[in-house]
Amino acid sequence: MARLIVKSPYIKGSSGGGAGGYAKYIGTRDGVELLPSGYMEYMSERPRSHGLFGDEDNVDMDTVMQELNEYPGNVWTHIISLKREDAERLGYDHAAQWRNLLRTHRNEIAEAMHIPPSDFRWYAAFHDEGDHPHIHMMAWSAKPGQAYLSQDGIRQIKSKLTNDIFRQEMLHIYEQKSSSRNELVRTAHTEMKTLVQEMRQAIGNYPEVEALMVTLASQLETVRGKKKYGYLPKDVKSTVDEIVNQLERFLAVNDCYQVWWNLQCQIEDFYSEKERKRPPLSEQKEFRSIKNAVIHEAENIRLDRITFEDKDAEAIADQDATDISSLPYECWKRWIVADDDTAPMAECDVAAVQLITKAEKGDLHAQYLTGNCTRMALC
16 A cells, blocks of 8 residues: 555536535544634634645635535545655644645646646545544646546646655665665666676686676677667667566675665555566666676776786787787677578587697687586586
8 A cells, every 4th residue: 555545536517416425524523633723714823623725724605605506517525645654744634734845745736737827626534533644635727627537647746746745755765775775786787897807707606697708798799889888789688688687696785786776665655555567677777787787897808908817817818919810809799600400410510620720739718618508508
């Protein structure tokens, strides 16, 4: 259940005095809060005999009932309520607070009902009852047939009022969410750099992610222009998304994502409390920077910006630098073909033989990749 409940039935106009009778009912029934009288009512300071309020401080019940009984259009009867603990904590257990809220947002409510502000008419009363203190608000247009309220309009009203009532609490959660978002982005960037470092050290803790990174590096060869997520072809985006989703397997990333998700759920609970399933990280639009970090690291691989440890540097340098087949990325490309189940068998065999031959000759990159293939085959 949402923190603020909004229901919006309506009464058809000219229905035997139904609208006028409803106004009298909400304004005089047991539990209604009677607001202090204005100087126009009996020229006294005694309490009023009803609890109706609207744009003006003084509301004459007989005038309201006559207007509504003669009105031929539909009259909406919004019921807006809070949980008792929220109402008491935030000061909405008194009519004055609700009156200020509705007056502040009356034009936005009118807009949601497709009524120009100048034609908007409304009255309301506060009932301090049970577990859900609430108001009854009657709203209509001065021009019959003009008003229209859809489910989207109801959501607009609910959102505007919720944002105001819970403003301070939501701001606090948004601040926490922003901080957790930054922490998740930093952690994901760090884990990506660590992954590439482990690739260059042939540690291979995450062979599936490493394979996807190599695939992405290969795909980026065909990309012209900006190598940013928004500019990539659909198939390349798909690879990036899969890598980002795989990052959830990293404990530090998963923990940060869960903190952010819990805060996101707290915000959504203001509008609708329901069970939610955490979506894959790639589906969260707030984390586009993680996708671009993945692309950046894959581009480093493609451009041979990853290097092996210093202890291996001399051995790699001894290889024939003019032979393109000795470059690390060429080894990666052969490994992709050798490990591709969809490629022709002959091509897979040729690529595998080339890698094995280079590995037997002492090529460190080929040794790492053939070892990786062996580990994957044994899994």
